[in-house]
Structure formats: structure tokens, C-alpha cells
Amino acid sequence: MRGGDILLTIALVVETVSPVMHCWGRLRGMDSSDTSAERGRHQGRQLLISSLRSVKVRLALGALIALGWTLGRISVPLLVRLGVDRGIENGDRPWLWAGLVALAGVVSGICLGLRRYVAFSSGRRVEADLRLRLFAHIQRLHAAFHDQTAAGDLMSRSQTDLQQFQNVFTMVPITVGNFFIVCGSVIMMLLLHPVLALLALVGLPLVTIIGRMFSQRLFPVAMQIQTESAELASVVEESVTGIRVVKGFGAEEVQRTKLSKEADDVFDRSLAAAKIRATFVPAIELLPNLGLVLVLAYGGRLVLDGDLTIGGLISFNLYVIMLINPLRMLGMILAQVQRALAAGTRISAILETAPEIVSPSKPTPLRPRRTDEGGGARIRFEHVGFSYRDDLPVLRDIHFEIESGETVALVGPTGCGKSTIAQLLPRFYDVDGGSIEIDGVDIRNVDLAELRRSVSLVFEDTFLFSATVAENIAFAQPDASPGQVRRAATLAGAADFIDELPEGYRTVLGERGFSLSGGQRQRLAIARAIVADPRLLILDDATSAVDASTEHEIKDAMDEVMKGRTTVVIAHRPATIGLADRVVFLDDGRIAAQGTHEELLATNARYAEVLASADGPADEHTPAVV
């Protein structure tokens, strides 16, 4: 719809003047729009503007081409008229005119194609750039952010919202090109008859006001649509990732009900938007008609009174009509702009969330690794206090040291804070009180990448990438040699089953590594950490799915792995705990006792209780309630 092109011009003009209108409305006290929505929209607009800037050359080119297209298009009726007047009526070289018409067609056709290409390519360019920016940013965002943000929501922002956002760009070149045309016809009108022109344009300020109202009403709803779509995406994403649980309980119906609710919400909000559109879009279309009626009524009288020629009135009318068609689509485009702004707001909300865990501005370098003193890192917890949320302390006054090369087991009941300690070391979270030191340097003063290269954490839930086995193992060091990879796999007890896989190390794992068994995945994760060759290795319950027989095999390998580094193991099983030189027993966020496994078993009743029958057949008693 060609009218739409011109309309976008006006839509963007409305958007530009709207801040002015906004101030004006404020002054007159008639603006009741809540400021948070306004602020959100402002953010969206900022993003839109900066993105527009990023493709400005392309857009300018597009506008030029659009101008060429318009010229081609306009010249067709002109040439047709000449062709009819001269070629047909006078028999003056009709084929010349026909040829010129065809030529104009070629020009406008080529311009049309180029314009479309340039316009769409700038939209897609912006989309791809922003998508990459979003991804890179999400990768750097702190763990606490990810804890609370659904993957589906982030996916929705990087896809659905981005799609809405880029839609606007495809319209820009046409818009800019047509902006001149609108200006041109307004100028022509003013030149022809200033008074009539003012009457004809009387509707335009009204259009601006209504357009402004329309945008203001639509923006929050557009925002809700995007939010609801994201919630729907989250339900789908969760159902797909959690499908084994859903199936295990036959809970398909529960998820369907959830989805149905989200689909209803999206429906409901979209309908609310349609209602607003249905009110304003026809109104915006109605307004230029007002000008037309005035021109007709007043201009007609002028002609009757002999103050204007009929020809003058007719050509004036033509100019007014030139404005009608454009306005027909104004509403639709305004709607698109609002959706883009809502999407932009949601995208910039992510981009403007600053990562909370960042490298210090002047990092203190860690001491280079020295093999003569074991090569491991020396760790010191200095009265560390920590809570995920301000009110609930998870760790209290944690104070202990780990010598270089030492292996320490963290033992404690479920939920006592073991994994929390493990995650504090590579700074997934920052301590609230006290400090953690590595080789005598506060970890907050160490360059983040350097810290994380020195500290490797094997998580309790294994995450593997859908890549080959070798790529997964060499994740920390993609240039590791096949020999290194194989050695790591052997140490982690993974080499045997890898050899049995259809394509060995080059087998591509399925998504989330599900085509391996639980224990196999854990072993790959351990191998991955071994390749990283850290100075501090933390194994968070990383052998829970490893069977008893191989655990002992792993034990031998582990001695090898632990050589030359400091190791922290979190475990519940005596065999694993036995790997450690020393046990730190945690209970309820505090250090309850320290010592060797045997010492603690003998002296600490609570320790024995937590480990219960883990010590083998000897104990048959029922422990007290935990």
C-alpha cells in the first residue's frame, strides 16, 4: 500500500513532535499518562534513534532511491498525458511516447527493487547487530540476574521483540523520500491559495493530537502484548526443557492449562490493542476529509463569487486528495511504531542492566604459577557473610584457609551453603561482608577473566553444549591438542565410554547433552575442568551419579588430577570425602567443625548424623530428625 509510505513520514513526524506536545500537555495539565510508561518509551526511542544512526548511510541511500522511484512514478501519468495528447491525438511519434513510458517504468521498477532491498537490509542489519549485542550482553550478566530471569523471556526479547523493532526500519527510506512529497504538496497548496490551504490543513494539527493520544493509549497495551508473548514463550520453553518431568507425572494437562491461559492473555491484550486501533485509525482517516469539506464549501463559494477559477479549485482538490491516501495508513503505522517502541524498551531494559560482577578498573595480577610450591592457589575466607537476598543470611562468618595444593572437602546437610561457597570463589556472587583472598589478593581486585581461569568450578548440574564431545572437553581451551583432550577424558574416567560412542570424540551431543547418561555427563564436565588446568579446582557434588565401583577408579585418577593444584570437593560419600586432606563441616551457613573425616566422625555427632549410613553396613540406627 503506497499511501502507507507517506503516512510513516507523518507518523515519525508525530513521534518527533510528541515530546513538544507532551510538554504542552503537561503545562496545560491535561496529560495523565503515567511517567514510568513515558520513561520506558523514552528508552525505546533512544534505542530506536541510536539504531537509526547505525545504518544512516544505508537509510540515506534508500531515501535517494525512493526519491528516484517517486520521480519515475510521477512521470508515468505525465508521459501518458503527453502520449495521449501528442502521440495519439496528433499522431506525433506515438511509439516514442510509449517507449518513454516504458522507460519510466523501468526506472521506477529498478528503484522499487533497490529501495526494498536497501530498506529491508537495513532492518535486518539492525536486527542482527542488536541480537548479537543482546547475546553478548546476556552472557556477561551476573548470576543473580539469570537466577530470576526465565530463559524463555530472554529468548522472546531477542527474537519476538527484535522482530517488532526492526519492522520500523524497513519503512524508513520510503518515509524519508515521501516526506518531501508531503511537504511539496503542502507548499503547492500554500502557494495556490493560502487561505484555502489553511482550511484544508485545519485537520492536520488535530491529526497530530489524535495521533499523540493514540500512541499514548497504545503504548502500554503494546508493552503488555510483548510481555504476554514473552510469558507464553517461557511456558513453552519450560515445558520443552522440563518435558521429562511433565511426562513423568502425566502433567501435560497442567502445562496445557498454563499455555492456554497465556494464549488467552495474548489474545485479550491483542484485542484491547485492536479496540484502540479501531477507535483511532478511522478517526485519523476521517480528519483530512474535514479539510476537503471545508475546501469544497468555502472554495465553492469563492468560485461562485468569482474569486477563484474552477481549474484552481480542482487542482487544489487534487493536492488535498494527495494527503488523504497517506493518512489512510497513518494509524497502522503509528501502531507499528508504538509496538517497536515497546519492543525497544524491553530490549534496552536488558542492554541497560549493568553486569554487577565486573573486573576492577586496576586489577592486581596474581602471582605466576610456581611449580616448586605445589602450584595451587592459597585461599583464605576472611569472616565472610553472604545472603542472596538482603534479609536471609546464607553464610555467616565463614573463616578458614586452604593451603596451596591442599584438598579440602566441604560437607554439610542439604541447603547449608556448600554450593554457595563454591560459587563465591569464581565470583558468581560477591560477598556481603568480609572477603575472600586468593594468594593474598582479594578476589574482587583480580581481573575477572584471570580469576576464572585460575578457578574452575564443576557444577552440580551438568550443562553440556550441543557440540562434539571433544569440543565440550576442550571448552576452556579450544586449541587443546587431541592428546590433552584424551588425557583429561581418561583422568575423568570418560575415555572408555567415549571410545564406544558412534563417532568417538567427534560425536555431536544432543541438546543439553541428553543423549548421554547422567554419570557420563558428569564425567565430561570433570574432563572439561581438567583441560582448563586451574590452580583451584572445585567439584560440587560432581560424582553423585558416578557408581561406586568406578568411584574408586576415579580416586586414583583424582590423585593425579589434584597434583599441582588446590582442590575443594563437595560430597556426601565417604569415598569421595576420603580424597580430602581435611574436612570443613558446614551447618546452617556456619563452619561447625574442621578436621579429618575420621576425627569428625568420632567427635562430632551431627557430622555422623548428616553422613548417616554412608559409612557402610555398620550403622543400622535411625538418625534423629534433621
Added chain:
Amino acid sequence: MGMWMQGGVDEDDKLDVHQTRKILNRTFRRLGPYRRRGFLAVFFLTTWTAATLAGPLLVRVAIDDGIRARDLDVLNRSTVFYVLAAIVAYGTYRGAIFTLARVGEEFLRDLRRETFDRLTAQSLGYFDRNKGGVLVSRMTSDIDSLSELVQFGLLMFLVALFQLVATTVLLAFLQPLLLLLCLVTMPILVVASRKFQRDSNVAYLKVRDGIGATLSSLQEGINGTRVVQAFAREEAQAKRFASTSEDLYDSHMASVRIAAWYLPIIEFSGTLTTAIAIGVGAGLVSGGSITVGTVVAFVLLLQGLFEPVQQLSQLFNLVQSAVASLSKIYEVIDAPTDVPEPERPQALPRHAPLSVDDVTFSYLPGARVLENVSLELAAGERLALVGPTGAGKSTLAKVIARFYEPDSGSISVGGVDLRSASSAELRERIVVIPQEGHLFSGTIAENLRLALPGATDDELAASCARLGVLERIQAFPDGFQTDVWDRGSRLSAGERQLISLARAALVDPDVLILDEATSSLDPGTEQLIEQALERLMEGRTVIVIAHRLSTAERADRVGVVDQARLLELGTHDELVAAGGAYSDLYAAWTR
């Protein structure tokens, strides 16, 4: 790199004309229920078109009969009528927008529901084969991309068709000969459209695949953030994502390029026709066979003919993109399930023995994961499955629960083959707590209700009390109403397992399968939970998979799975005495 592999469009993934038509027909059939509102919309649109067309007519009357004829009355009257027409246009346009939007949104909502219903009805094998991100893209991006067509497409189509038919009829009356002449550009249109259809099909299917691949990478990137950060590989990951993202950009651009040559050809052929009309018309006029007026009128009408043709060609583009999305969505809806529903489901006898009869199973052809496994479990028996990593324990559990269909052999309860039981009943009778404990974002109560949707708060509390986890849950800041956040990240691993176990305590299955459901618990808590479960599951068949042999000791019988086979089966004491694999394992455990 495998990680960023993108599903390309292979030859048979193309949509030919026939398939396209089938997809469109099917979509029209789906629109059937909204027919009534559709007609209403057409009514609104027709009236609106009439009212809008009346405007210029009235202006002409005002000028010709009012101003030219110096008749103020006519001028006034036509002004008033003009205002009336504008008001009618306002009302009908409003009605049309709303009605059409409603039809479109209802269609999309129902499509979302149906797709999701079908998706969740698929067996686990389907989810192994298809990446999560791709499935999400089917439910979101693919369906969203239809909304443009559904919302504006119908309006555009109707208006353009209206105009096209009217103009063609007029032209035919005016000068059939000239009209025929204009048809010389028809072959261009047809050939271009055919080629466009073929190329754009491929291009749009690639776009859909690209979006699926991008969403998969995104999902992986988001879910794996912690691992990426742990190894400080953020930049490398972003670089890898860039290549997927650029692939999507490229496929978008491929589709843009195709439209960018097609649309100009349509535009050009319109102008070419005009040019021909002028040239030939001039010849005819000089030959005296037609009048100048006819040619002029004809040329003007031609413009009216090609305007809608151009709009239809844009619509065609939109349809092509929609067909690609629809074909992907219908693929999900139509996918046959690996675990089909029986035609006439049979009721499973309650509290009956479970028997696994010579079951062989492989996920991928060739690699057997279970080989000739046979097993007989009395009602109420507790079986522990132990064995080395990757032996096939979880697989056996999943096959018993009929998540997967065995290649050969059968599983039956009280003599009734599970294949003849309805999946709804099966899920009620056989409950599995999978190794990958998974919580959904939402409150603890919501997570528990996954197992028993209608459960009251008291029922939840009572069942948690029976399992002995009530106090723990109440200790959370908001008790049962504590939001566990994305994937339960607010809880510790052991706490997540406790919630998963509490789910199991809520239901009343005949067979309960616990796949390492207590592996993250401290042994003290584990023991308490196991004892509570033992009481709760009194009289029910329970299969536990565990690496802690303390669990195996407490079971009635122990099965050792190794290398896809059930190696040993017997009581703990028997197996220890027998001196086989289990006694070695046990020796290793107690060492």
C-alpha cells in the same frame, strides 16, 4: 562447528505448488469456525469501500453540478452528503478493523493451543530429536509471523480483488481487443510469479530454519551462561553466536533479494502495458477503428488494473512467508507419535505384578541400550537397580514407563500389555521421577500441583508432612508460596530434589520409579526420606535407581544392569553371597 549447525533446507523440504495449495486449503478450513464474523467483516468492508468511493463522486457532483452550474443548493447538499459518507466510513472501518482483528487473533490463539497440545502429546523420542529452541520457535516466531497476514492480509486481499474484478469488467466492456492486447504481458507475470514462488519457498523455509537455529543457540547460550562464565569464554561464545545470527541474516537477505526482483517486474509490466496501449492505441486511432476518448479512458483504467495487481503481488509474498511458517507448524501438529495411543484402550488391573518380557531397545538404530531384559516384579515389591554409569538403568526405567517403545519384547501389568493402555491411565499408574529433576518457575505450591492439579493447600501440607519435608518448606521465606525462580535456581540442589520427591508423595501410583531422585541429598536426609517413602508406598511397586548402595540394601531385590543387560537379580544377601558383579560393587562401596 556442530554446536552451531544449522538445519539446511534439503531438496525434499521444498514446497511445491501442490503442497502450498494443500496448506492454504487446510488453513481456510481452519478458518471455518470464524466464518460468521468473517462475513460481518466483509460486509463492513464493502460498505466502507462504497462510502469511501462516494467521497470523490460527491466532490465531482459538487464541482460539476454545484459550482460549474452555479447552484449553491447542490453544493450544500453534496457537502452534507460528504460529511455523512465520512461518518459511515468511520463506523464501518472501525467495525472492520475490530472484527478482522478478532477473527485473526482467535485463529492464532486456537492454533497456539492446538500446536502446544500436539507438542506435549509427543513422546520423549521426539524431544530427543528436536532441539528445544526450534520447538519454541514453532510456537512463537512461526505463529507470530502469521499475524500480519491474518490481520491485514484479508483486508488487502478483499480490497484489491474488488478493484481488480471491477476494472477488468469495465475494460472488457470498453474495448475487448485492447484488453487482449494487454494480455501480452501476462506471460511475464505468470513466469515471474512461478519462479518467485519456487525461489521464495526455499528462501522462507530457510528463514524459518534459521530462526529455529538462532533460538536454539540463544537458549543454549542463556542456559549455559554459568559454564561460559566459569571458563571466561564469553567472547568466544558471542563469536560463535555471531555466525548463527549472520546465517539468519543471510537467509533473510536471500528472501529480500527474491522479492526485490519480483516486485519490480510486476511494476514494470504494468507500465509496459500502458506503453503498449499507447502505441497500439495510436495505430488503431489513426486507422480509425476506435476513438481517441476510448484509448484515453482505457489507459486510465489500466492504471486502476495494475494497482491491485501490485498489491496482490505483495500479498503473494506475504502468503509465501506464511505458508513456510504454516508448513513448519503443521509439521508439529501432524508428527506421528512413536508411542501411539491404542484404538480401544484396556484398563490396567490395580496392584498387579509388573513384568518386563525380553525387552530390547535402542535409541539410535544399531546401538542397543537394552538387550533381552526380562524381569518380574510382584505387586508391592521394591527393586533397586544398580550398575555402572551408562549401563542402561535410566533407559530401562523410561521404557518401563513407556516413554519409549521397545524394539522388541513387551511390558505388562497384570497380564495387560502397556501398549493397550491409554497414556492418561498409564501416567496415573506409573510415575517416574527423572534423573534430571526440574522445577518450573513459580511457587513451590505450583510446582507440587504439577503432580496433582486440584490439590488444596492442606493436602499439600499433609503430604509434605508425611514425607517429612514440611518444616523445610515452611522455613522458606514465603513457605509454599515461595517463588523458586527460573528452573528452581532459588533453591539448593538437594532442596530441588526434596520438592520433586514431595510431588511424588502427592500422587497415588501403582508403580513409582525413582531415578537417582535422592542423589543430591545428604545421606542423613536421604535415609529419612527413603523411610518415609517406604511407608507411603506401602503395597506399591517401587523401582529405585541409585549409586549409593545403602539404598540397594534396603530394597527387596537388587538388579544389576551392565552393558545393556540385566546381569544379576536377587536379594542383597543372595547377590553378595553369589560373589558376582554386585558383590564386587558392594565391596567397593564399603571399602
